[in-house]
Amino acid sequence: MHFSTSEIIEVLGTISFAISGTFAAMQKRLDPFGVLIIAFVTSIGGGTVRDLLLGDTPVAWMRDVNYCLLILLTSLATIYFKTHIKKFKVTLFVFDSMGLGLFTMLGLQKGIVFGLEPGMCVALGTITGCFGGIIRDTLLNQIPLVFRKEIYATVCILGGILYFILVYFNLKADLAKVIVIAFIFGMRVVVVRYKLSLPASYFRS
Amino acid sequence: MHFSTSEIIEVLGTISFAISGTFAAMQKRLDPFGVLIIAFVTSIGGGTVRDLLLGDTPVAWMRDVNYCLLILLTSLATIYFKTHIKKFKVTLFVFDSMGLGLFTMLGLQKGIVFGLEPGMCVALGTITGCFGGIIRDTLLNQIPLVFRKEIYATVCILGGILYFILVYFNLKADLAKVIVIAFIFGMRVVVVRYKLSLPASYFRS
Amino acid sequence: MHFSTSEIIEVLGTISFAISGTFAAMQKRLDPFGVLIIAFVTSIGGGTVRDLLLGDTPVAWMRDVNYCLLILLTSLATIYFKTHIKKFKVTLFVFDSMGLGLFTMLGLQKGIVFGLEPGMCVALGTITGCFGGIIRDTLLNQIPLVFRKEIYATVCILGGILYFILVYFNLKADLAKVIVIAFIFGMRVVVVRYKLSLPASYFRS
Numbered sequence: 293m294h295f296s297t298s299e300i301i302e303v304l305g306t307i308s309f310a311i312s313g314t315f316a317a318m319q320k321r322l323d324p325f326g327v328l329i330i331a332f333v334t335s336i337g338g339g340t341v342r343d344l345l346l347g348d349t350p351v352a353w354m355r356d357v358n359y360c361l362l363i364l365l366t367s368l369a370t371i372y373f374k375t376h377i378k379k380f381k382v383t384l385f386v387f388d389s390m391g392l393g394l395f396t397m398l399g400l401q402k403g404i405v406f407g408l409e410p411g412m413c414v415a416l417g418t419i420t421g422c423f424g425g426i427i428r429d430t431l432l433n434q435i436p437l438v439f440r441k442e443i444y445a446t447v448c449i450l451g452g453i454l455y456f457i458l459v460y461f462n463l464k465a466d467l468a469k470v471i472v473i474a475f476i477f478g479m480r481v482v483v484v485r486y487k488l489s490l491p492a493s494y495f496r497s
Numbered sequence: 498m499h500f501s502t503s504e505i506i507e508v509l510g511t512i513s514f515a516i517s518g519t520f521a522a523m524q525k526r527l528d529p530f531g532v533l534i535i536a537f538v539t540s541i542g543g544g545t546v547r548d549l550l551l552g553d554t555p556v557a558w559m560r561d562v563n564y565c566l567l568i569l570l571t572s573l574a575t576i577y578f579k580t581h582i583k584k585f586k587v588t589l590f591v592f593d594s595m596g597l598g599l600f601t602m603l604g605l606q607k608g609i610v611f612g613l614e615p616g617m618c619v620a621l622g623t624i625t626g627c628f629g630g631i632i633r634d635t636l637l638n639q640i641p642l643v644f645r646k647e648i649y650a651t652v653c654i655l656g657g658i659l660y661f662i663l664v665y666f667n668l669k670a671d672l673a674k675v676i677v678i679a680f681i682f683g684m685r686v687v688v689v690r691y692k693l694s695l696p697a698s699y700f701r702s
Numbered sequence: 703m704h705f706s707t708s709e710i711i712e713v714l715g716t717i718s719f720a721i722s723g724t725f726a727a728m729q730k731r732l733d734p735f736g737v738l739i740i741a742f743v744t745s746i747g748g749g750t751v752r753d754l755l756l757g758d759t760p761v762a763w764m765r766d767v768n769y770c771l772l773i774l775l776t777s778l779a780t781i782y783f784k785t786h787i788k789k790f791k792v793t794l795f796v797f798d799s800m801g802l803g804l805f806t807m808l809g810l811q812k813g814i815v816f817g818l819e820p821g822m823c824v825a826l827g828t829i830t831g832c833f834g835g836i837i838r839d840t841l842l843n844q845i846p847l848v849f850r851k852e853i854y855a856t857v858c859i860l861g862g863i864l865y866f867i868l869v870y871f872n873l874k875a876d877l878a879k880v881i882v883i884a885f886i887f888g889m890r891v892v893v894v895r896y897k898l899s900l901p902a903s904y905f906r907s
Contacts, residue, residue, distance in 0.1 A: 351552075
C-alpha cells in the first residue's frame with residue numbers, strides 16, 4: 293500500500309479541518325450532531341466548491357466513503373479528548389492554519405491537472421483552502437475569519453505564487469509542495485503572532 | 498395519466514416546503530415577492546444542492562416548469578388562506594417536517610439510481626431533506642433549524658438507515674418509502690413534543 | 703477586433719458589479735484584500751450560480767483570465783478614486799442597478815442559448831442579476847438588498863418578460879436587449895426615488 297504525496301496532503305488536510313470544525317462548533321455549544329455536521333462541512337467545503345466550479349462531479353467526497361469515515365473518527369476523537377485540551381482558541385488556530393496550507397496546495401494542483409492558467413490555479417487553491425472555513429463560520433453565524441482584519445486569503449495567494457516560482461526554478465514538485473504548505477502555515481503564525489493586518493483604516497470614508 | 502411513487506413524493510414534498518417557506522417568510526414580514534422567493538428557494542433548495550453535487554445538470558427545476566408553477570400556486574394559496582390559520586408556528590412545523598421526510602426519501606432514492614454506496618445515499622437524502630430549510634433560514638437571517646437544539650438531521654439519517662434495513666429484509670421498496678417518510682415525520686413530532694435534544698451541555702468547556 | 707453585443711454587456715456588467723462590490727466592502731471597512739474579494743464575488747457571483755445551475759463548467763470566469771484582471775483593475779481604480787467620490791450610497795446604488803440590468807439580460811440570453819423555456823430564461827436572468835448582490839450582502843453580514851422592502855427582483859422579472867414581448871413583436875434582438883437593460887436600470891431609479899415597495903404590511907399576522 294503506497295500513498296502519493298497528494299493523497300497524504302488530502303488526508304492531513306481533511307483531518308486538520310475536521311478538528312478545526314469540531315472545535316469551532318464546540319465553542320458555540322452545538323449538540324453532538326451539529327458538531328459532526330460542522331466538522332464535516334469544514335472539511336469537505338473547500339474541495340466541494342472546487343469540484344463544483346470545475347464540474348468534476350459527483351464531488352470528491354461522494355465518490356470515496358473513506359473521507360467521510362476519516363472525518364467522523366477525527367471529530368469523535370476530538371470530542372473525546374477535548375477535556376485534555378486547555379487552549380481552545382490556540383488549537384482551533386493551529387489546525388485551521390494547517391488545513392489552509394494543505395488544501396490550498398491541493399486545489400492549486402487540481403487546477404494544474406485541469407489545465408487552468410497559473411493565475412486561475414492560484415485562485416482555485418485559495419478557494420479550496422478558504423471555503424471550508426468560510427462555510428463553517430457562516431453556519432455558526434459569525435463573520436468568516438477570512439474577512440476579519442488579519443491577513444488570511446493573501447497568504448494562500450502568496451503561497452500559490454511561491455509554488456509557481458519554485459517550480460519555475462526546477463525545484464522538484466513534491467518538495468515545492470511541502471515548502472508551500474509550510475510557508476502558508478508559518479505565515480499565518482507570524483501574522484497572528486505579530487497581529488499583522490492590511491491597513492483597513494485606509495478605507496475610512 | 499399515471500404517477501410513479503417518486504413523482505407523488507416529489508409533488509407532495511414540493512408543496513410542503515413551499516408552504517413552510519411561505520409561512521417562515523410571512524413571519525418575517527417580507528414583501529409578497531420576497532415571500533415567493535423564499536417559498537421557491539425552500540422548495541427547490543434541497544434538490545438543487547443534490548443535483549449540483551451529483552452533477553445532474555441543468556438542475557431538476559430548470560427542466561420542468563411545472564414544479565415552478567406548483568410552488569407559485571401553493572405559495573399564493575397559502576398567502577390567501579393565511580387569515581384562516583391561527584397557529585403559524587405549528588403550521589410551519591408540520592409542513593417543514595413533512596417536507597423533510599418526503600425530500601429525504603427522494604434524495605436517498607436518487608443516490609441509489611446514481612449507484613452511490615448506502616452511506617452516501619443516506620447523506621444525500623439528509624442533504625436533500627435539510628438544505629431547503631437551511632437556505633430558507635440563512636436568507637431570513639436566523640440560525641438554521643437544523644443547528645438548533647432539537648434533533649433534526651439525525652432523524653433523516655435514522656430514516657435513511659431504516660430504509661436500507663427494510664429493503665434488506667425484502668420489504669417492497671414502495672412500502673419501505675412510505676414507512677420511512679412516516680417515520681421521519683413522526684420522529685420530528687415526538688422530538689418537538691417532548692423537547693428531546695442531544696446533550697449540548699456535554700460540550701461545555 | 704470586434705466585440706459582440708453580449709461581450710460588451712458582459713464587460714460593462716462586470717465593471718458595474720466590481721464597483722458596487724468595492725463600495726459596499728469599503729463602507730464596511732474591510733482590509734484591501736477583503737475589498738478585492740467582495741468586488742470579485744459580487745462581479746462573478748451571478749454568472750457562477752447561473753453556470754453551475756446549467757452545468758456549464760468550468761464556470762465562465764475560470765476559462766477567461768481577462769475577467770479577473772478586469773475586476774482587479776476596476777476595484778483598484780475605484781479604491782484609488784474614492785476620495786473624489788462624496789456620495790457612497792448613491793454611487794453604490796447606481797452601479798448596483800446597472801449591473802442588475804446588464805447581468806439579467808446576460809443570464810436570460812444564456813437560457814435561450816441552452817434552449818430553456820421562456821419562463822426559465824426569465825428566472826435564470828433574475829438569478830444572474832441578483833446573486834452577485836445577494837452573496838455580497840450575505841458575506842458582509844447584512845440582509846440582502848433583494849429581500850429588503852423596495853422592489854428589486856421584480857424589476858428583473860418584468861424586464862425579462864418585456865424582452866420576450868419585444869422579440870415577439872419582431873424587434874431586433876440587440877435593440878430589445880438595450881431597451882430591457884435601460885428598463886431595469888430606470889425602474890430601479892423610479893422605485894428608489896419614489897420609495898415604491900410591495901405591501902409587506904399585508905402579511906401582518
